[in-house]
Amino acid sequence: MNLEAFVLQSEGDWRCMRSGHSLAFRQFEEVLSHITIKRLSLDDPQVTDLIATADEPEGKPCSPFFMEWSAESDWEPDDPSLVSQGSCVLIPFPTNADEGFLLRSVGYAEAEQAIGKYSFLSDGTFTLTTPYGQSIAEERIWFVSEHVRCRSSVLRTSEGSGVLQTSFSSEVRRLSL
């Protein structure tokens, strides 16, 4: 699996089941959501604007993409004000066939621009470690079939190695709209 193939396979509309585990409180969260992933061209204004405003990592930009999500929490399914949604632009900067940096306009753990380090494991699993101001997010994404992918995350404190929460998302491609 290389980066271009991974982005190509990720492109599309996904229905997600996501579980969050708050380890200290032993609390579960359940979220149903949709994710849309679209490839962008390198000269798309969203891409050139993000590169212009960011601390550009080493490597050359490759296979940028746009991600949009809308989630409905289990707590108040009838209260539309609690539906969380958002979008971000992501630009990989490969440094070799298996590794590189990922610049994103909006972070996962914190809503700020962020640069993470990605690498592919021996079976093609994509892993991403992103430092934020207060925390470090470790994500991994792997395809279990062409149309099903899994995504896990671990959030730990920047100081020390305390693990705050984990999450797991099962994502099924929506084949016809």
Place this chain on the structure above:
Amino acid sequence: MNLEAFVLQSEGDWRCMRSGHSLAFRQFEEVLSHITIKRLSLDDPQVTDLIATADEPEGKPCSPFFMEWSAESDWEPDDPSLVSQGSCVLIPFPTNADEGFLLRSVGYAEAEQAIGKYSFLSDGTFTLTTPYGQSIAEERIWFVSEHVRCRSSVLRTSEGSGVLQTSFSSEVRRLSL
């Protein structure tokens, strides 16, 4: 990570938060449970008995262990009849430093003796694929710190590549009893 180190690091008492995702029905399941893992010696009767009754895989047995779990479902927390518990004996048969077979007295997807194929990914993640009569289980386990590990599973039908359900467990070591 080699097999012996993995079993050694897994030994102990773990408090688990487990989420199950039924993909076709978009249903969540939440389970709190305890797992205890203990190494066994190669001449323990539980080990020799299992080897005697099983179709022995290639390789030599190494680092056998015992696993015991008790789970409390979210559906009926006050009904003790619904607490699921069980135990099994697991015997790895390494074929090289990174791969081998795993014989277990009780299966994960089905309650029968089973032999799976394990391998370690480049970052030390343990992966295990076990064929059962009706299904194939793909599990992966990785340590995010010395005392926190994550475990995911994907269950698919033997015929075709339909993914039936996934699960994710966050496991925190109980340090003092």
